[in-house]
Amino acid sequence: MAERDPPRLRAVRQSLPHDSAEAHVAGGAVYVDDMPEPPGMLHLAFGQSAHAAATIVAMDLSPVRAAPGVIAVFARDDIPGTNSVGPVFDDDKLFAEDAVYCGGQALFLVAATSPTAARRAAKLARIDYEVASPLVTIAAARAAGSVLEDAQHMTRGDADAALDAAQYRITGSLEIGGQDHFYLEGQIAIATPGEGGTIHILSSTQHPSEIQHIVAKLLKLTHADVTVEVRRMGGAFGGKESQASLFAAACALVAAKTGRPAKFRVDRDDDMVMTGKRHDFTADYDVGFDSNGRIEGIRLELASRCGATDDLSRAINDRAMFHADNCYHLPAVAIVSHRLKTNTVSNTAFRGFGGPQGMLAIERVIDAIADAVGRDPLEVRRINLYGPGRDVTPYHMQVTDNIAPELIEALAASSRYAERAAEVAAWNASHRIIKKGIALTPVKFGISFTTTHLNQAGALVLVYADGSIQLNHGGTEMGQGLYIKVAQIVADVFAVPVECVRITATTTGKVPNTSATAASSGADLNGIAAQRAAETIRDRLAALAGELHGCAADTVRFTSEGVRAGEALVPFHDLCRQAHLARVSLASTGFYATPDIAYDRKTHSGRPFYYFAYGASVSEVAIDTLTGEHKVLAVDILHDVGRSLNPAIDLGQIEGGFVQGMGWLTTEELVFDDAGRLRTHAPSTYKIPTASDRPARMEIALWDGRNVEPTVHRSKAVGEPPLMLPISVFSALTRAVAAAAPGKGLPALDAPATPERILRAIGELRARAPTSAAL
Known part of the structure; x- marks a missing residue:
């Protein structure tokens, strides 16, 4: 060569x-909505279900067809092929069949001369429902036994025996909220008919081939008959991996049926109502450890709200299990994962793909152990890290590229963690209203699709x-x-x-x-x-x-x-x-x-990842104990991207991922009412981080090292791992709340740590009886 x-x-x-x-x-960057609209372009809107769980008794679309500007109306009987837009299974429907399974589900499709005409007409349908009581929450679905698949188990060693033999043992739980992708460019697609029944689709999608395959099955075409093209997206974060198919398929159906180009530019409210989110989780833990805080045995019970259909939930929940160890060796471990089926929009891929939820759970466990033994959480993190002779994960993969210990030490030194922790303690001792917290948390994120053939x-x-x-x-x-x-x-x-x-x-x-x-x-x-x-x-x-x-x-x-x-x-x-x-x-x-990867999902064991990307962050925060408001004061990040292909791009990804993860853990709250309707479906009710939320001091450095695996130029992936760095923000907020009532134990702070949750955690903590001295 x-x-x-x-x-x-x-x-x-x-x-x-x-x-x-x-x-x-x-x-000047051209997105799908910037493309010139040819004569005869049709604009689309879905008629949506008003209920989250109901049987459709009758549906009269004649008022829709008679509305001004309407050219055509389509429903399930107009589909030539399979009524499915599902990425893996056929349970995601383009149009509802006999029943609806979530609020906002597509029932029919309007093609009109303008977006406004299509949206107005879509509201005119006369639909009779037989309404049922929806399952909305994780707790309700668990009580009803509503699951997507049987509970999954990942084990190594005898966790029950280790728990029984452990010197100390504690239990606890954590609720972890979901997150909307809130990409700046919403879902959008244009389909143009070609010669011989072919279709060309412009789509804002992360997965052109999947849309090609879904549309071909929907229209009874070959894959070669469908071409999908995408130059750029205005953000996606996983929300356009499978969710773009619904809108692209609608456009393709109209183009095939009418012979005219069709465009679907989804309104922001409809986008948030109709598309999936990050899965919200509950995590229950039972952990045994010694007097130094070293884990001897642990049982983690994870449960997630998957929504009404499978989508990618099985793989997402699998990855939550994969990352429930983070950087820590768990000598005897049992991880149980429950995938709950609810009458809410089907949750989907989001940056980190379940990894953030699993990682947040184990970091809460570490904080709880530190509180129990009366040590700084960083000390407990250090003592539990993977190392020589302690290097096999719960899924039986040996960690051979472990740089977490030296990376953590380098960041602790460069950020002056020990000195700043002492300064925070001194501040809290002398200030009654404003309390501070500081935390250092690591990240170990596996790189590869855990579905092996996708690599x-x-x-x-x-x-x-x-x-x-x-x-x-x-x-x-x-x-x-x-x-x-x-x-x-x-x-x-x-x-x-x-x-x-x-x-x-x-x-x-x-x-x-x-x-x-x-x-x-x-x-x-x-x-x-x-x-x-x-x-x-x-x-x-x-x-x-x-x-x-x-x-x-x-x-x-x-x-x-x-x-x-x-x-x-x-x-x-x-x-x-x-x-x-x-x-x-x-x-x-x-x-x-990708070479040298294999995974047996039946036993949840193997080598699903080609390598790991590492990182760590230190976050210092302050809370107002009267209002529950908080401020992230300073952040120090040291992140591993191997030999960076482009340091400027990588630094931008780290900063953006951190801020997005910070939003997930602090301000972004999804609220469904008892009827299964999403109430936070616009910028007025859903708060993403703004420029003013970025820490005033944010120091980001790249770890000076190369990938031990022969990746391209020995680089490492950077897209998802940084999103988990702001777990340090959540950990620091937990410590700040604890400082509001010293000696009362670990606060019951759930994510996102909104002002309301922070106030609630302070109130609950202050109402407790004082705890006994540390173990």
């Missing part, structure tokens, strides 16, 4: 701007005779910088400036059968696929250069000055022209499948 340019000249590891940064700022990617690289390069792969761009990273990788192969690489929209017409851009694996998978495609072309060019200049192909070097072959130095674009004239192919596909 031809030698590459020295590392100092590579395009990778450079802090290059996002490929669309200037266009984003100037308003694959394809790419197509085209080099033109003038030396310009066109790049296409199966990954999608949702603002995370995937496109620029893969472009840097390809530019590095040829030792050309990244400006020579033209990034094109992801389309199923170029790269088939792709996996979702999810599981933080976009750069890992697509980066190597694109690199392999580019290397195939480079090797052909090297062979040609060697032939033309009388040297061996393996001595040809691609450098930033040109291609050096023997004594000759040939500009890259000249060599490309010579290759075209010599009838050398300058196009290649590339493919990558």
